[in-house]
Amino acid sequence: MKKTGYILAILGLSLVCVGLGIALYFNTTTMTGHASTLENVYQKSLYELIDNVNAIEVEVSKMLVSNDYDSQKKSMTNIKQQATDAQNCLSYLPISSGLISSSSKFMNQLSGYSTSILNGTQSAFSQEQEKTWQEIYDCIANLKYELNKISLKVSQGYSILENLDNNKEIDGFSQNFSGLTNDSIEYPSMIYDGPFSDGVLNQEIKGLKNETCNEASAREYLSLALKNFAVTEITSQGKTTGKFVTYNFVVKADNIIYYAQVTEQGKFLINLSGNVGDGEIIYSEENAIKTAESFAKNLALENMKCVWKATSKNITYVNLAPVVNGIIYYPDLIKVKVDRTNGNIIGWEATNYAYNHTTRNNGTFAKSEDEILASVSSKISVNSLKKCIIPLEYGGESYAYEICGKYNTFTYYIYIDANTGKQIKVMRVIQTTDGELLL
Amino acid sequence: MRRYISVLGISLTIVVLFSFMYSAINIWQNGDVTTNIVEVASITQNKEIQQKLKNLGYYNGAIDGVLGEGSIQAIKKFQRDNGLTVDGIVGAKTAAKLNISLSTQSSNDVYLLAKCVHAEARGEEYVGQVAVAAVILNRVESPEFPNTIAGVIYQPWAFTAVHDGQINLEPNQSAYNAARDAMNGWDPTYGCLFYYNPAVATSKWIFSRQTVVTIGKHVFAI
Numbered sequence: 278m279k280k281t282g283y284i285l286a287i288l289g290l291s292l293v294c295v296g297l298g299i300a301l302y303f304n305t306t307t308m309t310g311h312a313s314t315l316e317n318v319y320q321k322s323l324y325e326l327i328d329n330v331n332a333i334e335v336e337v338s339k340m341l342v343s344n345d346y347d348s349q350k351k352s353m354t355n356i357k358q359q360a361t362d363a364q365n366c367l368s369y370l371p372i373s374s375g376l377i378s379s380s381s382k383f384m385n386q387l388s389g390y391s392t393s394i395l396n397g398t399q400s401a402f403s404q405e406q407e408k409t410w411q412e413i414y415d416c417i418a419n420l421k422y423e424l425n426k427i428s429l430k431v432s433q434g435y436s437i438l439e440n441l442d443n444n445k446e447i448d449g450f451s452q453n454f455s456g457l458t459n460d461s462i463e464y465p466s467m468i469y470d471g472p473f474s475d476g477v478l479n480q481e482i483k484g485l486k487n488e489t490c491n492e493a494s495a496r497e498y499l500s501l502a503l504k505n506f507a508v509t510e511i512t513s514q515g516k517t518t519g520k521f522v523t524y525n526f527v528v529k530a531d532n533i534i535y536y537a538q539v540t541e542q543g544k545f546l547i548n549l550s551g552n553v554g555d556g557e558i559i560y561s562e563e564n565a566i567k568t569a570e571s572f573a574k575n576l577a578l579e580n581m582k583c584v585w586k587a588t589s590k591n592i593t594y595v596n597l598a599p600v601v602n603g604i605i606y607y608p609d610l611i612k613v614k615v616d617r618t619n620g621n622i623i624g625w626e627a628t629n630y631a632y633n634h635t636t637r638n639n640g641t642f643a644k645s646e647d648e649i650l651a652s653v654s655s656k657i658s659v660n661s662l663k664k665c666i667i668p669l670e671y672g673g674e675s676y677a678y679e680i681c682g683k684y685n686t687f688t689y690y691i692y693i694d695a696n697t698g699k700q701i702k703v704m705r706v707i708q709t710t711d712g713e714l715l716l
Numbered sequence: 717m718r719r720y721i722s723v724l725g726i727s728l729t730i731v732v733l734f735s736f737m738y739s740a741i742n743i744w745q746n747g748d749v750t751t752n753i754v755e756v757a758s759i760t761q762n763k764e765i766q767q768k769l770k771n772l773g774y775y776n777g778a779i780d781g782v783l784g785e786g787s788i789q790a791i792k793k794f795q796r797d798n799g800l801t802v803d804g805i806v807g808a809k810t811a812a813k814l815n816i817s818l819s820t821q822s823s824n825d826v827y828l829l830a831k832c833v834h835a836e837a838r839g840e841e842y843v844g845q846v847a848v849a850a851v852i853l854n855r856v857e858s859p860e861f862p863n864t865i866a867g868v869i870y871q872p873w874a875f876t877a878v879h880d881g882q883i884n885l886e887p888n889q890s891a892y893n894a895a896r897d898a899m900n901g902w903d904p905t906y907g908c909l910f911y912y913n914p915a916v917a918t919s920k921w922i923f924s925r926q927t928v929v930t931i932g933k934h935v936f937a938i
Contacts, residue, residue: 282719289724361863368862371872375921378860385859473859519906519928519938536843536931538904548904550843553893592893594900612901626902686812708761 312438319437322369327424329363333387334421337414346401353391360388371441373451379459380420385473387413393471393671405468412465419463423456470671480672482521484609484634485543495524495539502546502576503537506530506621521547521631533621540631546576549625556618558591565593565615572622573597573611578630581611587713591617594624599634605665608633608674633674637666640676642695649678649693652700657682657689667692667701677701690715761816762787765806768814769794825865827887829853829895832869834887835877837894837934844932845891847905849898851936854909861909905929908936 336352336359343349364384367377390413394406402410430453431437440449447455455461470476490498496511507530514525514536523538538548560568566583573581584605585596595613599606614624646662653659659682667677676695681688688706693699707714762781769775775790783791788804795802798813806814829849837848855861855868862868869878877883887895905911911934912922925937 286724289727365862365867368867368871373873373921374861374871381861382859385863389859515930517904517906517929519908521906523906525904525929534841536841536904548902550846550897550902550904552842552890589896614897624897624902626900628901628903628906686815 316436316438319370320431322366323427323431323437326363326366326370327421327428329359329366330417330421330424332359333363334414334417337410337417340410341414349402350395353395357388357391357395360384360391364388371437371450372454373447376447376451376454376458379462379464380457382473383416383420383464386467389472389474390467390469393469393474396471409465409467412463413467416462416464419461420457423454423462426456427453470673472671474671476672480520480632482542482632484631485540485545488543489541490539490544492524495541495544496526498544499526499528499537499539499546503528503530503535505575506533506535516541521628523547531621533623535623543631545627545631546625547627547631549622551621551623553592553623554616554618554621558617560593560615560617560620562586562588562593562617564620565617566595568615568620568622569595569597569613572613572625578611584610585715588617592623593617601637603664604640604676605663605679606634606637607665608668633668640666640695642676642678644678644693644695644698646678648698649680649695652693652698653680653682653691654684656684657691658684664695665692669701675701764816765791765814768816826892826895826899828865828869829898830887830891831883831885832875832878833894834891835882835885836875837932838885838888838891840932840934842890842894843904844934845894846897846902847908847929847931847934847936848911849895850903850905851908851911853898854903854905854907858909904931905936908938910937911935912937 333356336356340349340352343352361384364381367381367384370377390409394402437450442448467474468476492513496513500508500511506528508528510529512527512529514527517523517525517538521538522541524541526537526539528535528537532554533551535549535551537546537550539545540547566586570581570583578599580599580601581597582600582605583595584598584600584607587594593615595615597611597613599609608629610629612624612626613622615621616623642664650659650662657680659680661679661681663679663681665677665679666674667679668674677692678695680691680693682691683689690704690706692701692703694701704715707716762783763779765783766775766777766779766781766787769787769790770779772794774794775787777784777786777790791806791810792802792804794800794814795804795810798810800810800813806816829852832852833845833849837845840848852865852868856863856865862871869875869883873879875883905928908928910922910925912919913933914923914935915933917923922937927935927937929936
């Protein structure tokens with residue numbers, strides 16, 4: 278009996294040791310494989326980044342000595358692609374974002390700058406552009422120098438994974454990129470209208486009145502704005518001090534808790550966010566639209582009409598825009614969320630209105646409706662034609678005609694410049710699992 | 717003493733065996749999360765098909781998104797009556813006759829955004845979750861960050877919850893709603909690119925960013 282016990286114990290312990298050994302072996306093999314794969318991905322991204330930067334340097338230098346604009350355009354097409362690829366590679370590398378934000382911005386703007394020149398109608402570089410390309414070249418040459426230092430290290434056996442340490446703010450690998458910051462390299466300003474341009478990032482605020490208010494006055498305004506919400510309590514939550522300076526409040530009303538933001542300039546409800554109910558849907562989309570329009574009217578925003586609606590489960594999103602003399606002002610869009618389980622407004626987003634709303638008197642519709650309809654593709658079965666003002670992709674606005682039509686079961690919105698007759702953009706209604714989207 | 721050794725040996729053996737069994741079951745049960753998205757997309761489309769057929773009098777069953785025998789027979793009858801190939805499959809021509817768009821897209825971006833919101837800000841008030849989602853979208857728009865939602869979320873070292881695997885938790889409805897709101901333009905931070913919890917953040921660099929607003933536990937900065 279005692280012998281059996283001993284044997285069992287030894288067998289058991291042996292099994293345990295063998296089992297643990299096997300598990301450890303497989304685990305280690307798997308982990309080593311994963312680590313190796315990850316090291317390869319990082320090294321691939323690094324090598325491709327260096328290739329991209331080298332290629333950009335060559336293309337820019339060719340452009341600087343070329344006298345043929347067609348040849349320069351080919352170079353810019355390559356630069357645009359290489360810069361986008363370089364930015365992608367940078368984003369795959371495990372580097373502290375503070376060290377690469379300037380170089381990321383440079384690559385994105387370089388791609389945007391090339392795009393904006395390629396989309397233009399010029400036949401040669403302006404003096405300003407020549408100067409900018411020279412600055413870009415100087416910058417790229419410095420980037421190339423820094424990155425080639427890292428490339429040399431890696432080719433001599435430097436392991437990226439072994440130099441990562443997420444307990445340090447800047448680990449061994451990230452330190453290699455400290456030469457890419459704003460302090461080390463002079464990144465040029467690229468002035469253009471296009472993707473990632475500084476003009477797009479720094480938008481002017483036109484839609485708010487000039488007077489400022491204090492918190493007490495903002496609270497009073499909010500209380501009036503939400504007078505139909507059965508509000509029981511409004512608590513201050515401090516201020517936002519960004520592009521908009523707002524007074525922030527938590528509002529309790531029935532079973533809903535709202536977060537509301539009122540702008541200091543102009544005393545304007547710019548943001549409202551509340552929790553959604555979980556009952557049965559009892560409110561129709563049509564009633565949701567009426568509720569949204571009525572709320573806007575209560576805030577003394579005149580002529581706000583629903584220009585788009587989309588429903589996702591029990592929420593209807595209603596887009597309101599001012600319609601003045603039959604013209605839809607799309608840049609001044611306000612978005613409203615209506616809870617269809619109880620008809621409550623649970624969301625209000627008016628940033629575009631705050632940025633863009635202004636009186637517009639000097640636009641024209643030089644092209645007639647018949648001319649515009651004649652210019653539309655015969656494949657489209659036109660449902661409606663409306664006058665509007667639309668925001669342009671990289672700033673500015675345009676008077677336009679909006680044509681809504683169908684082709685092959687899909688609904689399209691086509692925007693045509695009201696004065697030149699040129700197509701500005703085409704959008705299509707997409708069905709998604711979260712409702713309709715316009716893309 | 718000997719009895720104790722026997723018992724210890726047997727117990728350890730049982731523990732190891734159970735561990736192996738548990739690991740095996742775990743691995744076997746790990747499904748592909750992305751099938752959820754595809755399944756939801758298909759169900760939505762199928763419901764639309766069933767509703768259309770019901771409206772036209774071809775289908776009497778439940779609008780459940782599952783194209784069972786009843787649905788297939790209804791499709792075949794519709795195809796027969798409309799001079800289409802009778803195969804029980806809603807292809808381009810059958811969809812056109814039914815006036816349905818076949819191009820229902822799954823919302824991968826919303827799902828990914830919701831996963832990150834849930835991972836980073838579950839437990840925060842709703843507006844705080846919207847703010848986190850808005851920061852991610854602001855980064856997509858910013859030239860300083862990757863240009864896609866996936867690129868921003870999976871940028872190495874960008875989000876703690878991605879780094880430690882919490883991103884793989886299934887998001888709740890609140891996270892979905894917050895993601896959707898942010899994609900529809902809600903941004904209570906007005907363009908912030910960073911956020912941190914001052915109680916746990918250790919990076920001197922993040923503290924140097926300009927604070928814009930504090931919502932719940934998070935400070936949002938540019």
